[in-house]
Amino acid sequence: MSLDNYSDYLYGWKLRSSDVRIFWNDGTGAFPDGHRVHLPYGGGGYGEDPMPTSLLALDIEGDGDPDLVVGSVVPQAPTQPIVVLTIENRFEGTQFIERGEHLVGSAISSASMSAGDLDTDGDIDLLVKGRRDVWLLESNDNFSFQPARTILTLPTSGWVVTLADLDGNGQFDALDGGENLTVFVNVTLHEGPTLEHGTIKRGQSLALTCRGAQPHEQVHFLYSTGGAGNSLGVSQLGYRTLDLVDPFHLIGSAVADVNGVAELTITVPPNAPLTTVAMQAVIRRGPGGVDSIKTPFRTDRVSE
Ligand SMILES: [Ca+2]
Ligand SMILES: [Ca+2]
Ligand SMILES: [Ca+2]
Numbered sequence: 001m002s003l004d005n006y007s008d009y010l011y012g013w014k015l016r017s018s019d020v021r022i023f024w025n026d027g028t029g030a031f032p033d034g035h036r037v038h039l040p041y042g043g044g045g046y047g048e049d050p051m052p053t054s055l056l057a058l059d060i061e062g063d064g065d066p067d068l069v070v071g072s073v074v075p076q077a078p079t080q081p082i083v084v085l086t087i088e089n090r091f092e093g094t095q096f097i098e099r100g101e102h103l104v105g106s107a108i109s110s111a112s113m114s115a116g117d118l119d120t121d122g123d124i125d126l127l128v129k130g131r132r133d134v135w136l137l138e139s140n141d142n143f144s145f146q147p148a149r150t151i152l153t154l155p156t157s158g159w160v161v162t163l164a165d166l167d168g169n170g171q172f173d174a175l176d177g178g179e180n181l182t183v184f185v186n187v188t189l190h191e192g193p194t195l196e197h198g199t200i201k202r203g204q205s206l207a208l209t210c211r212g213a214q215p216h217e218q219v220h221f222l223y224s225t226g227g228a229g230n231s232l233g234v235s236q237l238g239y240r241t242l243d244l245v246d247p248f249h250l251i252g253s254a255v256a257d258v259n260g261v262a263e264l265t266i267t268v269p270p271n272a273p274l275t276t277v278a279m280q281a282v283i284r285r286g287p288g289g290v291d292s293i294k295t296p297f298r299t300d301r302v303s304e
Contacts, residue, residue, distance in 0.1 A: 020055060048074055048077060049074075050073060050083045050085075052070045053072055054071035054111055056071075058124055059232040060124060060142070061142040061233070062123075062142075062233020062234075062241055063239055064232050065089045065090075068085075068086070068087040069084065069087075069115065070085045071111035072085065073111050079106045082103070082104040082135075083104070084137060086143050087099065102137055103148070104130075105130055105133055105150065111128060112128070112129040113128050113129070113161070115163070115230060116229070117230070117241060118171070120188070120243075120296060122237070122292065122293075123241070124230050125137065127161050127163065129161035129176065132155070132156070132157060133150050134152045134153075134184070152184065156178060156179040156180050158177060158180070159178050161174055161176050161177075165228060165297070166185065168299075169296060170190075170243075170298055171186045171296050173186045192295065193210050193211060193213050193293065194212055195279065195298055196208075196209045197209070197300070200268055200300050201302070201303050201304070202269070202270050202303070203268060204267070204268055206265065206266050206267070208254075208263070209262070210261070210263075210283075210295060212295075213261070213262055215257065215258045215260055217255070217260070217262070218256075218262075218284070219254055219256055219262035220250060220253045220281065221252055221281050222281070223251050224248040225276070226246065227245050227299065228299055231248060232246055235289075237289040238288050240292055242297075243294070243297040244278050244280055252264050272302050274303065274304065275301065278298070278299045279298045280295055280296075280297040
C-alpha cells in the first residue's frame with residue numbers, strides 16, 4: 001500500500017466488524033503497525049453493517065497509489081446483499097476516503113472478487129462472485145463503474161472467482177471454483193494493435209512485432225517477470241494501467257512503418273532467468289498519454 005517496495009498486509013475480518021486493518025511492512029519482515037481503516041459505508045439502509053469477506057489492493061483511478069476494494073455481505077438482511085466498496089488511498093496510505101458503494105446482488109455468506117482489465121481499455125474491471133452468480137463491474141474511468149451486470153448464473157455453488165488468460169490470447173478469462181470448476185472465456189473482441197513474438201531463448205535473438213499501429217507511430221515494448229496482472233497507473237500513459245505486474249521494464253521501442261507494423265529485434269541476455277515473462281506493447285497517444293492504447297499481453301517461458 002505504501003509504495004516503499006515492501007509488501008504490506010491487508011486484513012479484514014468477517015465477524016461483526018466493518019473494519020480493515022493494514023499492517024505496514026517495515027522491510028525487516030516485521031509488521032509493527034496495524035493501521036485500522038474503518039469502512040465508511042454510507043449507511044444505505046442495509047439494517048446491519050456489511051462485513052468484509054474479500055479485499056483487493058489495486059490502483060483504481062491509476063494515480064500510482066494502490067487503493068482498496070472491499071467485497072462484503074450484509075448477513076442479517078433478508079437478501080444478503082453484496083456491497084462492493086471502493087476506497088481511495090490518499091498520500092500513500094495515510095488517508096482513505098470512500099469513493100463508491102456498489103450494490104451488486106445477493107450473496108449468501110460470501111463475496112469473492114477478482115480484478116483485471118477485461119476489455120483492454122486501460123481501466124481495471126471487477127468480477128464479483130456470490131453463490132451462483134458472477135457479476136461484472138465494468139470500469140468507466142477512475143472510480144466510476146457501470147451498474148453491476150450478471151454475466152452468468154451457475155447451476156451449482158461456487159465461492160471463488162479468479163482471473164487468468166486460459167486461451168493464450170492475451171486477455172483475462174475467469175475461473176470459478178466451487179462444487180464444479182467453471183471456465184469463462186472472455187470473448188471481448190480486441191480491435192486495437194496486437195503483439196507477436198518468437199521463442200524466447202537465452203542468448204538468442206527475439207523478434208517482437210506490433211501490428212495495427214498508425215504509420216510512423218512509436219511503439220514501446222515492455223516486459224515483466226512478475227507475469228500478467230494489474231499494474232499501477234502509468235503517468236506517461238495518462239495513468240492507464242498495463243497488464244504487467246509491477247515492476248515492468250522497457251525492452252525497447254520501434255517506429256511503425258507505413259503499414260502500421262513496428263518490429264524490434266533484441267538479443268535475450270544469456271543469463272536471463274528461466275522464468276515466465278509477460279510482454280505487452282503500448283502506444284502513447286493524446287496529451288499526457290490519455291489516449292494511449294495497449295496490445296493484449298503475451299506470456300511465455302524463457303528457455304535454454
Ligand atoms: Ca490509486
Ligand atoms: Ca477495462
Ligand atoms: Ca484469454
